[in-house]
Amino acid sequence: AQSVAQPEDQVNVAEGNPLTVKCTYSVSGNPYLFWYVQYPNRGLQFLLKYITGDNLVKGSYGFEAEFNKSQTSFHLKKPSALVSDSALYFCAVRDWSAGNMLTFGGGTRLMVKP
Amino acid sequence: KAGVTQTPRYLIKTRGQQVTLSCSPISGHRSVSWYQQTPGQGLQFLFEYFSETQRNKGNFPGRFSGRQFSNSRSEMNVSTLELGDSALYLCASSAGDPEYNEQFFGPGTRLTVL
Numbered sequence: 250a251q252s253v254a255q256p257e258d259q260v261n262v263a264e265g266n267p268l269t270v271k272c273t274y275s276v277s278g279n280p281y282l283f284w285y286v287q288y289p290n291r292g293l294q295f296l297l298k299y300i301t302g303d304n305l306v307k308g309s310y311g312f313e314a315e316f317n318k319s320q321t322s323f324h325l326k327k328p329s330a331l332v333s334d335s336a337l338y339f340c341a342v343r344d345w346s347a348g349n350m351l352t353f354g355g356g357t358r359l360m361v362k363p
Numbered sequence: 364k365a366g367v368t369q370t371p372r373y374l375i376k377t378r379g380q381q382v383t384l385s386c387s388p389i390s391g392h393r394s395v396s397w398y399q400q401t402p403g404q405g406l407q408f409l410f411e412y413f414s415e416t417q418r419n420k421g422n423f424p425g426r427f428s429g430r431q432f433s434n435s436r437s438e439m440n441v442s443t444l445e446l447g448d449s450a451l452y453l454c455a456s457s458a459g460d461p462e463y464n465e466q467f468f469g470p471g472t473r474l475t476v477l
Binding site for chain 2: 281283285290291292293294295298300339343349350351352353354355356
């Protein structure tokens with residue numbers, strides 16, 4: 250089974266509306282979870298992480314994510330989307346069963362329309 | 364602080380050749396990881412180095428190798444290039460233990476194999 254999954258290839262949202270980019274994980278033990286964003290022709294940029302503590306994690310650029318252990322999810326959210334948020338978003342998890350490597354989801358393209 | 368730098372940014376090689384890619388991490392960072400990004404396979408983990416020691420290796424053939432120097436700079440080498448090796452190769456560095464610290468990515472080296 251895939252360690253981390255992003256079920257949506259693309260998410261479309263209107264500017265000013267809330268956005269959610271979904272991520273589910275499947276690793277044993279306590280997961281270390283991360284969100285990264287990639288703008289065109291750029292490397293990835295770190296947004297936020299969950300290691301331990303509060304289930305609601307706040308990150309860069311107004312993004313936040315909620316760790317839900319029972320649903321094995323770590324969805325990325327933002328209350329009000331900006332056109333400049335349009336990019337490729339990656340969820341990642343430390344997979345202890347796979348040699349402790351950082352495994353990325355397939356990515357979700359977020360399109361925010363004015 | 365300067366970010367992660369990767370050289371060269373673009374590279375064109377032919378099948379059967381070998382290539383060496385270079386990565387200079389952020390000053391003070393001791394961990395360097397390498398990833399391969401392709402449209403079909405997404406982001407796949409190659410190697411992770413910490414203080415010159417390879418801590419993890421992804422599921423890639425032995426043609427892919429890497430090393431880290433005492434100044435934390437890292438190189439990866441691909442021998443006997445195949446068409447399928449065409450990809451964006453991303454390097455990332457992190458301060459401290461990369462298990463739970465965010466990674467800072469370079470812009471990548473785009474390798475085209477003809």
